[in-house]
Amino acid sequence: MPRQKKSDKEKVKEEPKEKVRKKKASKKKDVYTDPIQLLDEYLDEVITAIGISYLNFTREDFKEIIKDPFAAAVGQVKSKPKSRTIINRLNASRDSLMEVVSYNIIRMKDISNLTDDQLEFVVSNVKRGIISLAPRLYEECKRRRKEDLIDILRSNWNMYGILSPFTCPRCGFNAVMPDYSCKVCGSDVSMKEVKKQLNVMQLLKDYASFDVNMFKDIVKSGFFYYKDGVIYPPSSTFQPNDMVFEIVLSKDEKSSLLNTSDISHHG
Structure with a gap:
């Protein structure tokens, strides 16, 4: 016998079930990979691959230092990315990465408490922020008698600082401002x-x-x-x-x- 068509009444009864199923499906949220959890798993491999493990921070400090660039490299993904994929993304913009790392170090640590390796890393990689950081970095390098680091700082100032036509006779930076004070060491430079x-x-x-x-x-x-x-x-x-x-x-x-x-x- 041919199958009987469903009555209009039966169709009406089924419609609410369909709507319920659709509502349940719409409530299901997308689940994305948590970069912070992933960082905990990949941390040792990442800091070695990007070349900062020698700085000898604690594990928690390292996590805080690279947390933001790591999260940006992971992106918003549902599947867990491989460590090599993340490392390649980080190293693709290495200069910017090292600059961010150096700022995070200064934000977290007092400059006077940095080891020599950590101080050298910061001096070498601070670029666009050198205008505000140069005075503190110069004083610390001078206190430790690190003339080689002062030379690096001076070179970075020439590229990223406020370059003056006049050189401060005390610190050797081209940082004499129109008020005749040095932007780096703070000394007053004479008109003479x-x-x-x-x-x-x-x-x-x-x-x-x-x-x-x-x-x-x-x-x-x-x-x-x-x-x-x-x-x-x-x-x-x-x-x-x-x-x-x-x-x-x-x-x-x-x-x-x-x-x-x-x-x-x-x-």
Whole structure:
């Protein structure tokens, strides 16, 4: 006999069951791999592979130091990734990784309590954060008489710091700011020292050879501005964030400049 079609009443009874099944299915949440649990399992292999195991932190410290970059390398995945996959991702952006690690070390530890190896690692890998960290790192390297680390710090400052046209005579960093203080060691640099580095007399005499009127204005006013290797007259204006140095001439310097043969010739 042919199968009888279900009555409309029977269909109505079945519909709620279908809806219940769909609701149960929709309530099921996706389960993702927990990177923190995974880090605990892979930690020894990871710190060895990325080359920081020699820093000899405790296991808990190492976990805290690499927790964020490790989690980023794992990503949001449902299946457990292999350790080699994570390590390859970490090493693919090694410079950034080492920079993050160095910041985390400083965040967690007092610089004075770091071992020599740990201090060297931080000095070598701090880059974009060097403006704020250089003073503390310099003082610690100086305290330990680590001239080699100061050289590394100085090199990183030249690449990532606020590069000044003038060198601090105390620490040797190009970090003299427009207020004549050193951004790294904090010492005050004299106007005399800045003018010596600038070779101000010869600089102004050369300036007179192509703009004698502006030269006379500078000598009469007794000062000029110096920015990006260029002399600017007293009437110049600048943007608030420009690194501009106001160079003030002494009476003897003004007198000597007015009596130069160049000025007499142009007069």
